[in-house]
Amino acid sequence: MILSVANKYEIQIGTISQANFDWLSSKNYAGWVLFADENTAELCLPRIEEFLPEDTPVIVVPEGELNKNLETCQDMWEDLFAAGVGRRWCAICLGGGVLEDMAGFVSSTYKRGIDFLQIPTTLLSMVDSSVGGKLGIDFNQVKNSIGVFNDPIAVWIDPVFLETLPLREIRSGYGEIIKHGLIADRDQWDKIKTITDLSTVDWETIIPSSVNIKREIVLEDPFEKGLRKALNFGHTIGHAIESYWLETDLRLFHGEAVAAGMIMESWLSTQLEALSSDELREITDYCLSMYGHQSIPEDSLPELLALMQQDKKNEDHRVNFTLLSAAGKARINATAEEELIVEAIRYYNGLAHA
Template sequence: MTLPVADQYNIEIGPITEANFNWLSARNYAGWVLFADENTVELCLPLIEEYLPEDTPVIVAPEGELNKNLETCQSLWEDLFTAGVGRRWCAICLGGGVLEDMSGFVASTYKRGIDFLQIPTTLLSMVDSSVGGKLGVDFNNLKNSIGVFNNPIAVWIDPRFLQTLSDREVRSGYGEIIKHGLIADVEQWNKIKELQDLTSVDWQTIIPASVNVKREIVLEDPFEKGRRKALNFGHTIGHAIESYWLESDRRLLHGEAIAAGMIMEAWLSTQQTGLTPQALAEITTYCLAVYGHQVVPPEAFDQLIALMQQDKKNEDHRINFTLLEAPGCARVNETADVELIRGAIEYYNGMDKLP
């Protein structure tokens, strides 16, 4: 399946074959360089290695959100210089969201920018980070606070890579699929909220529907001036939670933190934008069933709010949210005061007392 993003690039969903690399060869680059991380170089590269020239440089980045920083970027830039990569080269980014965000940023800034294409290898990167041209790294304990908008020349989504993931990594990516249904596709939400066993999901149908939600939003608002902010549902509180636990032994993966954020921001939606208690109960019950529950300690509330106050989405020093009017209908540029945000966290914490 091919999903065009205007006239800029195509998203291809299906098995990656020799035809993909024949297309890349026809663009007559001076060379290719491949970015991978410690996991994808072992588990994913073998699925496409036969299509790469034997002399293709492979640059391996350390995996994980903790390494998504400017220090790692400096190392990757040095590796590009050492490999002799020039401005007429193309970078192939083979990895999940962390690798794609970071290596795309590195490619976009190396010698004022070289072309790159993305081959996402996690469910999260397939349905979210590979679509829309957002690239960057974390800085000062704030997620994605240094970066650029820049589109790849192509995105190749091959669901075979999901077989290399743990069940927990698949669940993490699934959080963005839930979000896409809740903000813009009520039919998708009504289908997926019946799913409990993610090992039996038909990803060949779920992935294209989810990718198309983000694709259509990005086409309408490529630089996040308006409707694209809908994609932030669950992320204002969720990113703060993810950052808070990032360096602890209770670390949450992105989708796990966003699921908690969606519950809290759905509660805010009942207070401010008319989401019904029934819809809140459905969202809460489903997210808890898939992701479980991790209590936010009361002593963390002030730190979480401080993190939210530094969120790059804020305007006029107010904490910015995307909230729901109903499943499938989001409202952007909503704000909430600190006491209401505390109420949302307390609502989530109260779910731990349910039978």
């Protein structure tokens, strides 16, 4: 399957083959360089290595959100210089969302920008970060606070890479699939809420539907001025708790934090929008069944609120949310007072004893 993004680039969903790299060769770049992280270099690179020229430089970076920072970017820029990469080269980004965000950002700023191609290897990156051209790194404990908008020349999504992932990584990516249904497609939500075992899912049918939801939103609002903010459902609180626990033993993966965020922001939706109590219970029960529960300490609330205040979507010092008026229908640019946000967190904490 091939999906076009505003005639700028194409998203291919299917097996990566020699034909893909023949297309890349036809663009007559001066050279290719490949970015991978420690895991994808071992588990994913062998699946495409036969298609690469033997002299292709491979730059391997540390994996994980903790390394999505300026220090790692500096190492990557230095490696590009050391490899002799010029402005007429193309970077191939082979990895999950962290690697793609960072490698795309590094490529977009190296010598004022070189082309890059994304090959997402996690479910999260396939359905979310590889679509839409948002690139960046974490700074001052705020996720994705330094970055750019820039499109790749292509995105090649091959579900075979999901075979390299532990179930927790699959579950993390699935959080974004849940979100896509809740903000834009009630029928999709009705289908996925019946899924109970992620090890038996036919991803080749689920991935295209989820990618297309994000693609259509990005086409309408490429620079997040309006509708694209719908994609932030679950992320305002979710990003805050993800950042809060990032450097601890209680660290949550992105999709796990977003799932908790969707529960809390669904509760806010019942207070500020028209989301019904029945739909809140349905969303709450499903997210708990798939992700479990991790209570948020009361003494963390001031820090969490401060992190939410730093969210780049905010305007006029008000915390900005995307909420639901119903399952499948989002409303952007909603705001909530701190007292109500605290109540949402306490609603979530109360579920541990429900």
